[in-house]
Amino acid sequence: MSQHPEGPSATSDGATAPVRAAVVVVSDRSAAGTREDRSGPAAVEALRGAGFEVPDAVVVPDGAASVRGAIEAAAAGGARLVVTSGGTGVGPRDETPEGTRPLLAKELPGLPELLRRSSDVPTAVLGRGLAGVTADGVVVVNLPGSPGGVREGLGVLLPLLPHLLSQVEGGDHR
Helix, strand or coil: CCCCCEEEEECCCCCEEECEEEEEEECHHHHHCCCCCCHHHHHHHHHHHCCCECCCCEEECCCHHHHHHHHHHHHHCCCCEEEEECCCCCCCCCCHHHHHHHHEEEECCHHHHHHHHHCCCHHHHHCCCCEEEECCCCEEEEECCCHHHHHHHHHHHHHHHHHHHHHHCCCCCC
């Protein structure tokens, strides 16, 4: 397994281009500018450090429609991986899974199970985050809204991504 995920297309000099990823932060307060978002920058930093090409995080308000629209926009922009942060709890406006699920052609229930099981935070079991692959081959993973939860989740997820992305592209089992 390579340390840095590589995209399927070669650049003009024959090198492989980095995989494009996107980060979507789901927070009413951050979207309104009343709270600084810290989970998005944490996710972007971790993904860039792992070799992904990642623009700055996009912040949207809570709600299924805003989540779905942001994931669709990221996929249309060429992302092969979309990581969301926030909106996975049981609060009245926590609807990230509801915005994500209709986009998934294949759910990957083992990933969120592993993310919850790997957490040191007892309330992680209350998270409803999903993971899966869209019909267009975009991997989508819902992470919690805290910077620590994002760092912890990506620590679990990043080692699995080269194999997962290869499989989505039709790669052979290793």
